[in-house]
Amino acid sequence: MNRWMWTLICLLMLPVVSPAAPAIDDQAEAQAIFDKAVKALGGEERLAKLTSFVETVKQKSKSFTGKDAECTRTISYQFPGRLRIEMDGFNGREDFSRLYVLDGDQGWNFNGDNPYEFSKEVLNIHRQTWTDELVVWQFLFFRDKDYKLSPLGASKVGDHAAVGVKASRKGVPDIKLYFDRDTGLLLKREWDEVQPAPAGEKPPPPIIEEILYENYKEVGGIKYPSKKTSRRDKQITSEEEVTEFKIVEKFDEKTFAKPEKK
Numbered sequence: 001m002n003r004w005m006w007t008l009i010c011l012l013m014l015p016v017v018s019p020a021a022p023a024i025d026d027q028a029e030a031q032a033i034f035d036k037a038v039k040a041l042g043g044e045e046r047l048a049k050l051t052s053f054v055e056t057v058k059q060k061s062k063s064f065t066g067k068d069a070e071c072t073r074t075i076s077y078q079f080p081g082r083l084r085i086e087m088d089g090f091n092g093r094e095d096f097s098r099l100y101v102l103d104g105d106q107g108w109n110f111n112g113d114n115p116y117e118f119s120k121e122v123l124n125i126h127r128q129t130w131t132d133e134l135v136v137w138q139f140l141f142f143r144d145k146d147y148k149l150s151p152l153g154a155s156k157v158g159d160h161a162a163v164g165v166k167a168s169r170k171g172v173p174d175i176k177l178y179f180d181r182d183t184g185l186l187l188k189r190e191w192d193e194v195q196p197a198p199a200g201e202k203p204p205p206p207i208i209e210e211i212l213y214e215n216y217k218e219v220g221g222i223k224y225p226s227k228k229t230s231r232r233d234k235q236i237t238s239e240e241e242v243t244e245f246k247i248v249e250k251f252d253e254k255t256f257a258k259p260e261k262k
Contacts, residue, residue, distance in 0.1 A: 029040070030149035030165045034142065040184035050222060051079045052248040063237035070183040073240075074129075074246075082256040083130055102127055103256040110259035120173060126164060127174075142167045157187040185223065186213050207233055220247050 038044050057073045064249040076084040083102040099110040107126060118126065140195040142149065152164030161181040168174045192206035209232055213225035228240040 021187055026150045027148070031152045033151065033165050033184075034149065034162055036184035037179050037186060038224065042218075042254055046221050050247065052251055054244070054246045054248055055224075055242055056244040058241045058243055059238060060240075062236070076251065076254065076255055079253055081127070082251075083127075084255055085130070099259050100126070101128070101256055101259060103258075106258070108259055114261055115259045146170070152178075154181070162187055185216055186225070188212050210234075217242075217245070219245050222247070 006018040006133050009183045038047060041047060053074045053076075055077075057075065059073055060068050060070045060072070062068065070257070072088050074086045074088075081102065081104050083100075085100040097111070099108075101108050103108070105120075105123070107123045108115040109118065110116070137206075146169050148168045150166045150168070152166055154166055155162050155178060157178050157180075162178040164176055166174055166176050171187070173191045177186060178188040178190070179185065180187055189211045191209050193209050194206050195204045197203035210230070212227070212229040214227040214233070215225065216223045217226045218224075222245075224242065224245050226242040226245075228242075229236060230238045231241075
């Protein structure tokens with residue numbers, strides 16, 4: 001048999017190596033996890049119609065001294081970009097109150113004196129931070145084309161079997177979301193907080209920030225977590241209990257107006 005024929009036979013006997021699966025498969029897998037999460041919360045149609053709501057929260061957080069600090073927060077939200085947060089009863093003090101208002105491109109911090117207007121930079125930080133807390137909507141935000149989704153595989157959150165998804169967008173830290181494998185409900189949100197380094201020195205390791213979600217309840221066909229626990233490098237920094245979640249048809253315009261001195 002000719003040498004070229006032997007060569008051909010040997011080549012045919014070599015194992016076939018499949019090309020790597022395209023990245024679009026990862027995106028589709030991650031999107032399927034998100035779709036299940038949206039359905040678990042009440043479905044995309046119902047969530048999209050949820051434009052206004054009020055959430056009342058009892059919050060216990062650790063102060064810089066290590067002592068517990070307690071207060072009640074009432075959060076009024078109107079999509080897209082109007083937010084009012086009222087804080088009362090800090091450690092039982094009836095005279096303590098604080099008010100934050102965001103209305104589009106304006107925002108104020110009010111503690112009973114004259115309102116302090118947020119700078120553009122501070123406004124953007126608060127808007128992103130408080131928007132991230134909106135569990136019932138955040139999956140719709142991640143469907144923005146600027147986000148790239150990728151699966152993180154199987155894991156566990158507490159005693160729950162979970163599946164994870166990483167959401168990446170240019171200019172902001174990656175966000176890791178972990179969902180209950182069976183119900184599809186969100187169990188944990190995680191991201192890295194990068195620490196600044198002195199000039200010429202190696203940056204310190206990032207701080208791992210987490211929010212754990214538990215005890216889902218339902219109002220008007222919408223599910224929401226009634227317990228949220230925030231951790232910083234595994235240390236609990238705050239615990240929240242949602243005592244009321246109320247869907248609102250329409251807010252009074254004064255709700256998101258610039259606060260006035262009483």
